[in-house]
Amino acid sequence: MDDDKLLAILESSQEGEERGLGPEERDPAETLGRLSDDALIEYMTNLSQGARKDFTREEYFRDKEIKQRERDEATRAGLGRANAPIFAGCTIYINGYTKPGRLQLHEMIVSYGGKFQHYLLAKKKVTHIVATNLPLKKRLEFRNYRVVRPEWITESIEQQKLLPWQDYALSWDQEQRSLQLKVASAPVSSAVDCKDPNFLKTFFENSRLHHLSNWKADLRSRFLSEGFNKPSPGDALSIFHIDFDCFFATVAALGCESCDINRDPIVVCHGSKSSDIASCNYVARKYGIRNGMWVSRAKSLLPPGVELVSLPYNFKEIEEKSKIFYTVLKEYKIKFDLILPISIDEAVCVVIDHHTPHPIDRDEICRELRSEIWKRTGGCTVSIGCSNTLVLARLNLKIAKPNGYHILTQQQLVENEADWHSYLGKFQIDDLPGIGYSIVSKLRSLRQHLNNLLQLKQYFHNSLPLLQKCVGKKTGSKILMYLHGKDDEESSRMIFEPESFFARKSLSIEINWGIRFDTVQEIDNFIDTCADYLVQKLQEMNKRTSQITLKVLRRCADAPIEPPKYLGCGECDALSHNCRLGIPTSELGVIATELKSTFRLLGCPPKDLRGVSIQFNKLIEVSYDQNENQQRLKLPFQKTLNFDVFDNLPSDVKNDFSKELKRRNIVLTSSPRPKTSYAATYEEKFMEELPTQIRNEVKNDLRINRKITRTKLSELREQNRKKKESIRNVRAHLLGHESLFEPIKFQKESRFKDICRIVMEWFDATLIEGPHEKDLLLFENYLDKLSDSNRVPLILRFSKLISVRLNLKSNQYGQEAGFQEWEQFLLKNVIPKLNKNKHTFQTVRKLDIDFDI
DNA sequence: ATGGTGTGGTAG
DNA sequence: ATCGCTACCACACCAT
Known part of the structure; x- marks a missing residue:
C-alpha cells in the first residue's frame, strides 16, 4: 500500500467515526473555542499553509500527533485540577469502532491524566489498546499488547481508580485468548522495568521504606494541623515512648492462621534470597536474625530442621492498626499534652506535671495503654519506655522490649552513681539515638574494645575535646549529654518547639532500585515521571520551590554490572548537584527541564546509572501576595x-x-x-x-x-x-x-x-x-x-x-x-x-x- | 564570621 | 527474583 492510499483510508475512517457522534462534537467553532491561543494560531497557520506535499508519511503523522498533544494539554489545563489522574502513565490507542465513540473516549482519557495516541506509529509507547472487536489480522498484530474493552475506561472513571486491565481484556475465542494472554503477559509482568511508565507507581506500592517515609510525613503534617499544649523549658515532664514490637511481623502473623508468632521464626519480606527482611519476630531474633538482613543470610542462621516463615507485607492492615494506635492515644482518659508522631508504629506522649494534688500514676498509664492497644488491635503488643527525658525514655524502651514497660527517671539514677553505672552497662553504644555504625566505628578507631555505654563514659571521662575531635563538635557534646541522661538541644526541640521540628522543609524522592537504563532519552522520561510525582505533591501542599537538587548513584568503576542484590544499585558513587531557580515555582515544565539539564551536567553514562534522587530544597508557602508577585x-x-x-x-x-x-x-x-x-x-x-x-x-x-x-x-x-x-x-x-x-x-x-x-x-x-x-x-x-x-x-x-x-x-x-x-x-x-x-x-x-x- | 555547596550519616 | 525511602542534621570545604 502506498503512502497516499494509507493516508486516505486513515482519514476517511476517522471521519466516519466522527460522523457517528453527537452534533456538538462536530461543530468546528466548538473545537476552536477549546483551543489555547497558541494552539489556535498553530491551527490557523496550518490551515493557511495547507498540507505540504513534501512531508513524508512519518513526519505527517508525527506532526499531527504533536499538535493533538498540545490540544490535549489545553483541554486538561482548561479542566483545572478537578479530575483524578486515573490514567497517568497510560498511553492509549483506540482501534476501530467503539462505544462510546473515539472522541468521547479520547476526552475521558485525556481529562483523567492519560495520554492518547492517535496513530499506532510509536508502538512501543502505547500501553493499552481499546477495541470492541478485532479482525484476525489486527489480532495478530496486537497480540503483544494489552487489548481492552472500552468499559475499562468508563468503569475506571466511574470508580475513580485504575481498574486492572486484565478484567477487561478483549475476549475472543478461547484458543486465541490463551495465546494472547500468554504473550501479552510478558511485557506486563515486566512492570519491574524502570522504562515502564508504571514503574514508579508499582515500586512505591511495594516499597516498605517508601511507605515508612510517606506515613511519617503524613503523621507529621496531621500533627501540625491538630492542637497541642507546648511545654516550657523547666516544666516537669513525663515522657512515654511507645512502640509496637516487630510491627510488620506481628501484623503479618495475625493474618496468617497457620503460623504462631510465639513458636515460628517469622520474617516479612518480598523474596527468598537477596530480599531485605523488613521485620522479624522475637523467635527469629533468638537465632540472630535482624531487621534489614537478607533472607538468604537469615536462612543460613537457622539450625537444621527449623523452617523460616516468610510472610508478605500487608501495608493496608498496617495502616489500619496504626490508625487504631493513634486513636487510643488520643482518646486516653488522661489527656496527653503532646502526642508526637515518630513513625507509623511509634509515638512519644508527653504529660506536663502541673503539680496537681493527684500526681499521675505512670505505672497505671503504661499498663492501661498496653492492654487497650492489645485489645483494640486484635493482638498487637506495644512496649513503653517512660522517663523525664527523651533519651532515657528511649533507653528504657529498649529495656522494656519485647512486650513490657520500664519507668526510670534521671533523678532516680543520678542520685546513686553505682546504679547509674550498672544502668549504662546494659547498653551498646549504638543504642543511643543518632549513633549508628559510622560513629561507632569512629569511636572504635580510638579505642579497640569500646563496647557499651559504661566503657564509653569511663574512657572519655570529662574529655569533651577528645570526643569532639573524634566524632565532630555537635555529636561529641550530644554523646556527653546523653551519658548524663540529658537531652541535647536538637532532640529537645521536638518537645519544646514541635511546630518547627515537625514542619516540612524539603520534599524529595529517590529510587535506587531497579534503575537500568540504556539511553538519555529513557532517563529523561523517567525524570519527567519523577518530577510529575513531586510537583503534584508540591501543588497539593500549596507550595513552591526555588532550589532543586539532583542526586544520582553511579556504578563504581570496579563494581560488577549486576550486583548481588537483584536489581539493586550495588556499589555506587553518589553525585549531586543543586540549582537555584531564582523564582519559586511549582511548574512541571520548568522543574523537569532544569532536572534534565542537571542530569547532563553530572555526566553519568546512562548505562551506569543506578539511582536517582530529586529534592526540592527551598519551599515557600503560596500566599495570595506571592501568587501576584510571581507573575x-x-x-x-x-x-x-x-x-x-x-x-x-x-x-x-x-x-x-x-x-x-x-x-x-x-x-x-x-x-x-x-x-x-x-x-x-x-x-x-x-x-x-x-x-x-x-x-x-x-x-x-x-x-x-x-x-x-x-x-x-x-x-x-x-x-x-x-x-x-x-x-x-x-x-x-x-x-x-x-x-x-x-x-x-x-x-x-x-x-x-x-x-x-x-x-x-x-x-x-x-x-x-x-x-x-x-x-x-x-x-x-x-x-x-x-x-x-x-x-x-x-x-x-x-x-x-x-x-x-x-x-x-x-x-x-x-x-x-x-x-x-x-x-x-x-x-x-x-x-x-x-x-x-x-x-x-x-x-x-x-x-x-x-x-x- | 558568614553563608553556600556537596557529601555523609541516621532513623524508622 | 524483588520493590535499597526520605527528611533532616552535621560536617568539610570553599568563597566572600
Whole structure:
C-alpha cells in the first residue's frame, strides 16, 4: 500500500467515526473555542499553509500527533485540577469502532491524566489498546499488547481508580485468548522495568521504606494541623515512648492462621534470597536474625530442621492498626499534652506535671495503654519506655522490649552513681539515638574494645575535646549529654518547639532500585515521571520551590554490572548537584527541564546509572501576595517601559497594549537612553523577553559580569574567559561528537563547542559594522534545524552566550550599530525559537503577555 | 564570621 | 527474583 492510499483510508475512517457522534462534537467553532491561543494560531497557520506535499508519511503523522498533544494539554489545563489522574502513565490507542465513540473516549482519557495516541506509529509507547472487536489480522498484530474493552475506561472513571486491565481484556475465542494472554503477559509482568511508565507507581506500592517515609510525613503534617499544649523549658515532664514490637511481623502473623508468632521464626519480606527482611519476630531474633538482613543470610542462621516463615507485607492492615494506635492515644482518659508522631508504629506522649494534688500514676498509664492497644488491635503488643527525658525514655524502651514497660527517671539514677553505672552497662553504644555504625566505628578507631555505654563514659571521662575531635563538635557534646541522661538541644526541640521540628522543609524522592537504563532519552522520561510525582505533591501542599537538587548513584568503576542484590544499585558513587531557580515555582515544565539539564551536567553514562534522587530544597508557602508577585519580575525600577520594546510590537496589537499601559499608568521611556543607565535598562529589557526558567541563569551571568566591569577589568575578564572555556569543554563533551543526537552542521563544524567558538569570533568581529545579512540567515537556518530536532537547550546555550557577550561589551560598544543589530537579532530571532517547543518550555506562553514590569 | 555547596550519616 | 525511602542534621570545604 502506498503512502497516499494509507493516508486516505486513515482519514476517511476517522471521519466516519466522527460522523457517528453527537452534533456538538462536530461543530468546528466548538473545537476552536477549546483551543489555547497558541494552539489556535498553530491551527490557523496550518490551515493557511495547507498540507505540504513534501512531508513524508512519518513526519505527517508525527506532526499531527504533536499538535493533538498540545490540544490535549489545553483541554486538561482548561479542566483545572478537578479530575483524578486515573490514567497517568497510560498511553492509549483506540482501534476501530467503539462505544462510546473515539472522541468521547479520547476526552475521558485525556481529562483523567492519560495520554492518547492517535496513530499506532510509536508502538512501543502505547500501553493499552481499546477495541470492541478485532479482525484476525489486527489480532495478530496486537497480540503483544494489552487489548481492552472500552468499559475499562468508563468503569475506571466511574470508580475513580485504575481498574486492572486484565478484567477487561478483549475476549475472543478461547484458543486465541490463551495465546494472547500468554504473550501479552510478558511485557506486563515486566512492570519491574524502570522504562515502564508504571514503574514508579508499582515500586512505591511495594516499597516498605517508601511507605515508612510517606506515613511519617503524613503523621507529621496531621500533627501540625491538630492542637497541642507546648511545654516550657523547666516544666516537669513525663515522657512515654511507645512502640509496637516487630510491627510488620506481628501484623503479618495475625493474618496468617497457620503460623504462631510465639513458636515460628517469622520474617516479612518480598523474596527468598537477596530480599531485605523488613521485620522479624522475637523467635527469629533468638537465632540472630535482624531487621534489614537478607533472607538468604537469615536462612543460613537457622539450625537444621527449623523452617523460616516468610510472610508478605500487608501495608493496608498496617495502616489500619496504626490508625487504631493513634486513636487510643488520643482518646486516653488522661489527656496527653503532646502526642508526637515518630513513625507509623511509634509515638512519644508527653504529660506536663502541673503539680496537681493527684500526681499521675505512670505505672497505671503504661499498663492501661498496653492492654487497650492489645485489645483494640486484635493482638498487637506495644512496649513503653517512660522517663523525664527523651533519651532515657528511649533507653528504657529498649529495656522494656519485647512486650513490657520500664519507668526510670534521671533523678532516680543520678542520685546513686553505682546504679547509674550498672544502668549504662546494659547498653551498646549504638543504642543511643543518632549513633549508628559510622560513629561507632569512629569511636572504635580510638579505642579497640569500646563496647557499651559504661566503657564509653569511663574512657572519655570529662574529655569533651577528645570526643569532639573524634566524632565532630555537635555529636561529641550530644554523646556527653546523653551519658548524663540529658537531652541535647536538637532532640529537645521536638518537645519544646514541635511546630518547627515537625514542619516540612524539603520534599524529595529517590529510587535506587531497579534503575537500568540504556539511553538519555529513557532517563529523561523517567525524570519527567519523577518530577510529575513531586510537583503534584508540591501543588497539593500549596507550595513552591526555588532550589532543586539532583542526586544520582553511579556504578563504581570496579563494581560488577549486576550486583548481588537483584536489581539493586550495588556499589555506587553518589553525585549531586543543586540549582537555584531564582523564582519559586511549582511548574512541571520548568522543574523537569532544569532536572534534565542537571542530569547532563553530572555526566553519568546512562548505562551506569543506578539511582536517582530529586529534592526540592527551598519551599515557600503560596500566599495570595506571592501568587501576584510571581507573575511579575521584581525589579527596582518599575512602571516604565522602554520605548523600543513597545515600538517593536506588531502594529495591530499596539493599540491594545497602548490602552493597557495607560490603564496601568506605565510610562514609556524615551529612546535612545542615556548612556549611564544603559546597562541596567538593557538588562531589564532583555530579561523581560526571557522564558522564566532561564531568567535566573542569565541574571546570574549578568551579575557576574557587572562585577567584572566594576573591578580590575583585564585580569578578571581573563579569569572569566578561562572559566567559560572549561564550561564549554564540559558542554562539548556532553553535546559534541559524543552526543546522542545526529550531528547538525554549521560552517562545516558539528561539535557544539567549535560552533560556539565560530559564533563568538564572528560576533566579536562584527560588533561595530554589524553581521552580514547572509551570515545571519545561515545561522538562523542552523538554529531552526536545532529547533526542529527538539534541541532547544542548545539554542538556549546560544542565547546565553550571546547575551553574556552583549553585556560584556555593552560599555564599550553599546552605541555601535553592530552591537544593536546583534541585540535585535537575539531578541527577535533567537529567543523566540526558545518558545517554539512548548513541550520543553511550557511556561513560555505566560511570558508572551507578561508585560507588566 | 558568614553563608553556600556537596557529601555523609541516621532513623524508622 | 524483588520493590535499597526520605527528611533532616552535621560536617568539610570553599568563597566572600
